[in-house]
Amino acid sequence: MTRVLVPVAILERGAVSSGLASLLSTTDVTVLGYHVLPEQTPPDQARAQYEERAVSALEDIVEEFAAAGGDAEFRLVFTHDREKTIDRVADETGSTAYVITGTTGDVDRLLVPLAGDVAVDRILGFVTELVGDREIDVTLLLAVDDEAADEGRALLENAAERLTERGIGTATTLSSDRPFDALADALPSHDAVVVGEAAPSLTSLLLGDVEERVADATVGPVLVVRAVDSPSPSR
Amino acid sequence: MTEPSGTNIEGEAPRTEPVVETDEATVTDGAELERTIGLSGGLAIGIGTMIGAGIFVFPGLAAGRAGLAAAGSFAIGAVVALLVALPASELATAMPKSGGGYYFISRGIGALAGTVVGLSLWFGLVFATAFYLVGFGYYAVDALAELGIAVGGDLVIPLALLFGAGFTVLNVTGTENAAKLQNGIVALLLSILLVFLGFGILDAVGIVGEPSPPERFFPPAVVDASYIPVLTTAALVFTSYLGFAQVATVAGEMKRPGRNLPLAMVGSVLVVGVLYVATIFVATSAFGSARLAELGETAMVEVGRHFLGSAGAFVIILGGLLATMSSANASILSTSRAIYAVSKDALIPGRASRVNLKYGTPHVALGLAGGPILVLTATGRVELLAEIASFLHLVMYGLLCVALIVLRRDEPEWYDPSFRTPGYPTVPVLGAVTSFGLIAFMQPASQVLGVVIMIAAAGWYFYYARDVTLKGAL
Numbered sequence: 001m002t003r004v005l006v007p008v009a010i011l012e013r014g015a016v017s018s019g020l021a022s023l024l025s026t027t028d029v030t031v032l033g034y035h036v037l038p039e040q041t042p043p044d045q046a047r048a049q050y051e052e053r054a055v056s057a058l059e060d061i062v063e064e065f066a067a068a069g070g071d072a073e074f075r076l077v078f079t080h081d082r083e084k085t086i087d088r089v090a091d092e093t094g095s096t097a098y099v100i101t102g103t104t105g106d107v108d109r110l111l112v113p114l115a116g117d118v119a120v121d122r123i124l125g126f127v128t129e130l131v132g133d134r135e136i137d138v139t140l141l142l143a144v145d146d147e148a149a150d151e152g153r154a155l156l157e158n159a160a161e162r163l164t165e166r167g168i169g170t171a172t173t174l175s176s177d178r179p180f181d182a183l184a185d186a187l188p189s190h191d192a193v194v195v196g197e198a199a200p201s202l203t204s205l206l207l208g209d210v211e212e213r214v215a216d217a218t219v220g221p222v223l224v225v226r227a228v229d230s231p232s233p234s235r
Numbered sequence: 236m237t238e239p240s241g242t243n244i245e246g247e248a249p250r251t252e253p254v255v256e257t258d259e260a261t262v263t264d265g266a267e268l269e270r271t272i273g274l275s276g277g278l279a280i281g282i283g284t285m286i287g288a289g290i291f292v293f294p295g296l297a298a299g300r301a302g303l304a305a306a307g308s309f310a311i312g313a314v315v316a317l318l319v320a321l322p323a324s325e326l327a328t329a330m331p332k333s334g335g336g337y338y339f340i341s342r343g344i345g346a347l348a349g350t351v352v353g354l355s356l357w358f359g360l361v362f363a364t365a366f367y368l369v370g371f372g373y374y375a376v377d378a379l380a381e382l383g384i385a386v387g388g389d390l391v392i393p394l395a396l397l398f399g400a401g402f403t404v405l406n407v408t409g410t411e412n413a414a415k416l417q418n419g420i421v422a423l424l425l426s427i428l429l430v431f432l433g434f435g436i437l438d439a440v441g442i443v444g445e446p447s448p449p450e451r452f453f454p455p456a457v458v459d460a461s462y463i464p465v466l467t468t469a470a471l472v473f474t475s476y477l478g479f480a481q482v483a484t485v486a487g488e489m490k491r492p493g494r495n496l497p498l499a500m501v502g503s504v505l506v507v508g509v510l511y512v513a514t515i516f517v518a519t520s521a522f523g524s525a526r527l528a529e530l531g532e533t534a535m536v537e538v539g540r541h542f543l544g545s546a547g548a549f550v551i552i553l554g555g556l557l558a559t560m561s562s563a564n565a566s567i568l569s570t571s572r573a574i575y576a577v578s579k580d581a582l583i584p585g586r587a588s589r590v591n592l593k594y595g596t597p598h599v600a601l602g603l604a605g606g607p608i609l610v611l612t613a614t615g616r617v618e619l620l621a622e623i624a625s626f627l628h629l630v631m632y633g634l635l636c637v638a639l640i641v642l643r644r645d646e647p648e649w650y651d652p653s654f655r656t657p658g659y660p661t662v663p664v665l666g667a668v669t670s671f672g673l674i675a676f677m678q679p680a681s682q683v684l685g686v687v688i689m690i691a692a693a694g695w696y697f698y699y700a701r702d703v704t705l706k707g708a709l
Contacts, residue, residue, distance in 0.1 A: 042333045043268035079269035
């Protein structure tokens with residue numbers, strides 16, 4: 001079964017919204033409670049003091065997932081480096097995706113931006129598993145230059161067909177705006193976003209990872225489907 | 236495996252539990268501790284701690300004592316450091332835990348030796364940091380002078396105190412991760428030094444600049460008792476090599492400890508050793524040792540000016556400020572880990588390892604580092620501070636070699652280092668002998684104060700924690 005990693009800043013009132021817990025009820029969940037320490041503090045020293053509080057908070061979150069009908073376990077990590085910890089635990093648990101938690105009520109509409117350089121197959125496979133036989137509609141979004149519009153339309157239709165075959169209500173949007181603007185326009189009418197982890201690029205170096213920028217632009221959760229082979233910049 | 240046992244006078248027992256060490260994390264029963272420091276981070280801690288003293292503070296002082304042979308004194312220091320770095324690497328890969336030398340000795344030899352070393356390491360780091368801060372003060376005054384603000388030497392100590400207090404406060408309240416900054420500073424320092432050495436070596440062999448009169452390898456006044464000043468100078472400048480074992484204080488946070496710890500420790504000793512010897516050689520050939528000695532703590536600034544004019548002086552001042560700051564900051568971080576390690580083992584009150592709720596920093600341990608540092612900085616006694624720091628570290632280095640021999644003679648089941656010291660038993664035996672031997676060449680005042688601190692530490696053990704047993708307990 002597909003596993004999703006849910007990193008939570010456990011001692012900073014990190015919480016999981018009820019909408020996210022029910023969205024993830026079709027997948028296995030590992031809640032990663034992490035606490036980032038300044039470099040002056042050895043992780044062991046912080047653990048001695050915080051472990052009990054953190055574990056009790058994590059147990060509460062796991063219970064919320066159970067109440068929503070899902071299956072969750074938790075890991076607790078004290079770290080100096082959040083990205084490294086998320087990468088490592090995602091690898092160790094074999095998670096297909098990780099979540100940037102946001103707040104949402106029940107999720108009815110998922111926004112799934114596609115791009116040429118991320119694995120469309122992997123994203124669609126994940127969306128299919130995630131939605132299952134629930135009444136959740138999906139909007140596939142693709143932003144391309146006008147010259148590449150035909151190619152883009154073909155990609156979108158092909159992808160939409162695959163989801164429709166599985167009984168998922170699917171809409172498509174082809175935009176000629178810049179990808180990020182197109183995404184920002186579509187965000188308000190959706191409850192959560194599924195994006196593919198993009199390969200590191202000059203833009204991501206200058207402006208931050210796409211997934212982080214998406215998360216900044218929305219209050220809802222962002223599910224990031226991990227790239228399999230391409231190394232992420234934090235590794 | 237033996238468990239640590241016994242309690243201290245307040246009834247606190249050592250806190251230990253079974254853990255699984257992987258390359259990327261330490262896994263305990265309920266939590267994981269991420270390993271986040273890579274090889275470059277380890278090298279930056281080692282080199283960043285060491286480079287401030289050896290190149291930017293000592294050249295003038297060392298030249299005054301040993302003349303051109305000062306380079307030899309630095310070479311002796313490098314050999315001693317290397318003889319200790321190899322056994323320390325083996326112990327660190329067998330026990331990749333925070334606390335470094337203290338941890339190895341308490342587990343290899345026992346709680347008494349452990350307490351003496353643990354408290355001596357704390358004070359040793361405090362003395363070293365005070366020394367770096369005074370060095371910083373000299374450079375700060377020079378920097379002001381270069382900017383046309385002549386303030387005179389009276390401001391050295393106040394400026395050192397100001398920055399010492401600043402560092403302590405920043406470490407308690409600052410939650411920004413400065414590790415990347417530290418790596419960048421070390422890279423910048425290394426490039427400054429390589430350019431400087433490039434010019435210096437060309438000058439020394441007479442390709443550029445004016446020919447300088449050849450100098451006798453030993454200063455005329457001491458040529459009869461030739462080797463003594465070289466050795467006493469080696470004892471003084473050994474403070475320049477106090478950084479490599481600090482890498483072991485963060486052993487619990489190193490990624491791939493089996494590979495990275497030995498590379499970082501041995502690598503940083505080799506890098507700074509070569510740089511020191513080359514720098515001293517260049518500095519003494521540029522000016523001659525007598526002139527260098529007159530220039531004192533910031534002699535390198537004049538050497539920089541000699542090669543590259545005021546730009547050279549400016550670059551060396553910048554380097555000196557950065558290097559002494561990075562040494563001081565890295566040492567404050569090591570101190571708080573050293574204090575945590577002894578407090579975890581119930582050798583000092585557990586309160587010392589409290590973490591501040593607001594900032595998540597170990598404010599008690601940082602205070603226990605910063606307070607004494609300021610008191611010692613106020614004395615302004617560069618040579619005494621440096622020697623006592625070396626004394627306390629050398630005791631730890633010697634005992635660390637002894638601990639390796641003890642562990643190797645009767646290897647406990649858990650003892651499984653991934654790096655084994657080449658040349659065993661010769662290397663650790665020589666490491667112990669040379670470490671203790673170097674102490675014999677220090678000023679009597681340093682020796683007396685060092686011994687007093689050790690006796691006080693032993694006294695503390697018998698008063699506070701005599702029932703605590705740590706030997707053989709991982």
